[in-house]
Amino acid sequence: MSGNTEWRLRARPRGEVTRADFEVLSAARPVPGAGEALVRNIYLFVPPSMRLWMDEKESYLPPQPLGEVMAGITLGVVEASNHPSLPVGTYVNCMGGCQQWHVAPAERLQPVTPHAGVPLAAYRTVLDVQGLTAYCGLTEICQPRAGETLVVTAAAGSVGSLVCQIGKKLGLRVVGVAGGREKCDWLLEACGVDAVIDYKAGGVGERLDQACPDGIDMLFENVGGPVMDLVLDRVNRRARIALCGLVSSYNGGGTQRTSALMQLVNKSARMEGFLLTDHYGRYAEVTRKLEEWILDGGIRYQIDILDGLDQLPEAMGRVFHGRNRGAQLLRLSQEERT
Amino acid sequence: MSGNTEWRLRARPRGEVTRADFEVLSAARPVPGAGEALVRNIYLFVPPSMRLWMDEKESYLPPQPLGEVMAGITLGVVEASNHPSLPVGTYVNCMGGCQQWHVAPAERLQPVTPHAGVPLAAYRTVLDVQGLTAYCGLTEICQPRAGETLVVTAAAGSVGSLVCQIGKKLGLRVVGVAGGREKCDWLLEACGVDAVIDYKAGGVGERLDQACPDGIDMLFENVGGPVMDLVLDRVNRRARIALCGLVSSYNGGGTQRTSALMQLVNKSARMEGFLLTDHYGRYAEVTRKLEEWILDGGIRYQIDILDGLDQLPEAMGRVFHGRNRGAQLLRLSQEERT
Structure with a gap:
């Protein structure tokens, strides 16, 4: 994982997403500038709406530009940091893209403090x-x-x-x-x-x-x-x-x-x-309540994890055909610190 | 007009309304009971939603019962009264049906006080x-x-x-x-x-x-x-x-x-x-404001009047094909007192 595997959108999909809609590149691992951090992506969330972003027409996000790294909702860990609020080892939620490494300014990285009794993946899904x-x-x-x-x-x-x-x-x-x-x-x-x-x-x-x-x-x-x-x-x-x-x-x-x-x-x-995004103002209040319910067993949930970016088309197919069981994630790297 | 011509719904229309969907009967002029008034219908308003009432499925009104006088939004004049609040000659808005005469208890008759400078028909349309x-x-x-x-x-x-x-x-x-x-x-x-x-x-x-x-x-x-x-x-x-x-x-x-x-x-x-009906609480306030705008020329409107109940299918066809110019009314009798 010294380099960065990037999934770039090559063409706007017609109907269902296939591997052929992407160009997979091996790029250099990015380097954080002033005020930025380097994040190793751990989980990529694959919601159905990811399909909408690929269309030419604007959805709730601007259309994904062709030839650029496909947007993606991720949870990762800071591996190098040029910002005091984000020490190495901090877990962060961000729009880290369909790639292994991500560099962003601190204000685009939302620190996550996982509870020992709750799976890390829950902080990118049920608790977010x-x-x-x-x-x-x-x-x-x-x-x-x-x-x-x-x-x-x-x-x-x-x-x-x-x-x-x-x-x-x-x-x-x-x-x-x-x-x-x-x-x-x-x-x-x-x-x-x-x-x-x-x-x-x-x-x-x-x-x-x-x-x-x-x-x-x-x-x-x-x-x-x-x-x-x-x-x-x-x-x-x-x-x-x-x-x-x-x-x-x-x-x-x-x-x-x-x-x-x-x-x-x-x-x-x-x-x-x-x-x-209409409701981010209630983020702390709601996630605290949900975390309590998860810890006391009052809320049940499922998370469906596939390994590796290569599974992206499969993951989208699962979501659209109801083959997933719970939130569909791709594991891009291990949770443990490197 | 000594008797009462009634248009009764014979069958639920398939597609557009035709004359064959109705049975036209000549009945006796109804007689008001205690607390009731006899109303001579003058204008029948023919909105597109009248078509919905004819369906078996409930719309915002219960389905029109087959074999009964077709419901209709009317303006009329009291010709006989057993209620002190409704002297003979009072103009009233009501659900008077597709017929010439209508009897109802006073609480179902809404008195209208037309202004000399505004056509009577406006009180069943733009001002209601x-x-x-x-x-x-x-x-x-x-x-x-x-x-x-x-x-x-x-x-x-x-x-x-x-x-x-x-x-x-x-x-x-x-x-x-x-x-x-x-x-x-x-x-x-x-x-x-x-x-x-x-x-x-x-x-x-x-x-x-x-x-x-x-x-x-x-x-x-x-x-x-x-x-x-x-x-x-x-x-x-x-x-x-x-x-x-x-x-x-x-x-x-x-x-x-x-x-x-x-x-x-x-x-x-x-x-x-x-x-x-969600907004009847604002009836007086809104109609007063609209009447002022009509009197000072600040609001323009059109009313499209056909003569006689026989024009009911034609009126509905006009509404659905955009051939009407403004609110579609049928004139069932003359405005003047008999």
């Missing part, structure tokens, strides 16, 4: 991106009141499963939609949801009617497409729909029924999108 | 349904700030044209989308919008780019379909989309691109539906 997304999306966009009914799509996913569990802590009736028996069982048994709907088993409309006898007050939506339409068909007056993502559209395509959106009018309902 | 919808939808859902850009679809329609003019009074850049040169010219010349887009002329995306150089902060949406998608593609951060209606879906069908909805996530934007 997913936790903050789930907690703030549910509490601030959905505005839940105890006793109301919440439907969560991609409920066994890394964000969805946290939303389900936080929803239960807030006294909600929680109905999770997921693909396949194994995920549904995990939601019932580990996450404690009130009901599950296996969308792959069909009959989603009837199952929603059964699982939500009092209608649907809130939807935490990760997927979009026909299941979302069926949920919208059943919302109650003044329903709140938190749009966290619409993964079904990221590889291109996907439609919604206009008549399903009309339910927003019929029921004076609200659909609102949000980004993690 | 459309005015309250336009004003409250724009101010409460869109939360406009002076200098922001507002796009209005069906901008030459009875609600849209009011939204455009109220938007100008609030200091917004207003861009109206309408079908055809005549409507676009009226928007520019009478309503004072900053720019118009004739969606029938094509190139809507490019025209939006030209008309909204600073992006789009608010959308007041009446139609849905591909134009809405193109507007969503261009919204700014924290945009607000007021869903007033999605007429393109009312006769069945219609889709939206999932990727357009994804803009709500990318831009942390909000889409919210609303109903007139």
Whole structure:
């Protein structure tokens, strides 16, 4: 690992991401300048939205420039430092890219202080991106009141499963939609949801009617497409729909029924999108609370780790086809100090 | 007019409404009971959403029962009264149905006091349904700030044209989308919008780019379909989309691109539906303000009147195909006292 393996985006993917969309280069390990630190990337988080960044059209980030190192959400460790606040050995969250080494000014590196009882990888997933997304999306966009009914799509996913569990802590009736028996069982048994709907088993409309006898007050939506339409068909007056993502559209395509959106009018309902970055002000408060819940066993989560940057296309394929179990990470180097 | 001609819904329309969907009966003129009044219907308002009430599925009203008089938003005059608050000759707004005579308890009849300088028909349209919808939808859902850009679809329609003019009074850049040169010219010349887009002329995306150089902060949406998608593609951060209606879906069908909805996530934007009934608390305040604007010439509007209940299918066809000019009314009897 003396050099730096860099994955650069060569072409804008058409549909699913493949190895051919990247150029893999062996570059020199970068050297930190004044006020900068050298970070060894340990974990690269591979969310579905990474696919959006690759498109020509702006998403919530500017389009990834072609020919440059692919952007990536990482956790690493400082290996050399020109800034007093970041001693060597400090773990940091940052946008470290799809590469092994990263140099950045101190203000772009967010120190992380892992607790001995919590895996380091959790600080790049459940105790950061997913936790903050789930907690703030549910509490601030959905505005839940105890006793109301919440439907969560991609409920066994890394964000969805946290939303389900936080929803239960807030006294909600929680109905999770997921693909396949194994995920549904995990939601019932580990996450404690009130009901599950296996969308792959069909009959989603009837199952929603059964699982939500009092209608649907809130939807935490990760997927979009026909299941979302069926949920919208059943919302109650003044329903709140938190749009966290619409993964079904990221590889291109996907439609919604206009008549399903009309339910927003019929029921004076609200659909609102949000980004993690909208909620960074609550970072310390929320992650402290989630860390307590993890330590006392009140929150369950899964992290799915593959080894090596070479697994990037595989990791994205897993995420889009629901083959991952929990947050999808790539391990780029070992946790231990070198 | 001694008897009562009633239009009863015989069958749920498939697609567009036709005469064959109704049974037209000649019934006895109803007799008011204790606390009730007999109203002679003068104007029947024919909004696109009337089509929704005919479907089996609940909209914002319960489904119209088959075999009963079709629901209808009316303005009439009290011809016989068993309630002291409603002397004979009082003009009233009510849900008087698709018929000539209507009996209702006093609490379901809303007295109207027309100003000599304003047409009576305005009190069932711009000074009630459309005015309250336009004003409250724009101010409460869109939360406009002076200098922001507002796009209005069906901008030459009875609600849209009011939204455009109220938007100008609030200091917004207003861009109206309408079908055809005549409507676009009226928007520019009478309503004072900053720019118009004739969606029938094509190139809507490019025209939006030209008309909204600073992006789009608010959308007041009446139609849905591909134009809405193109507007969503261009919204700014924290945009607000007021869903007033999605007429393109009312006769069945219609889709939206999932990727357009994804803009709500990318831009942390909000889409919210609303109903007139959400805002009745502001009725007196808003209609007073609108009446002042009408009297001083600051608000322009159009009312399109056809004569006779027999014109009901024609009126609905006009509304759905944009052949009406302003709020579509049917005149069921003369304004003058009998």
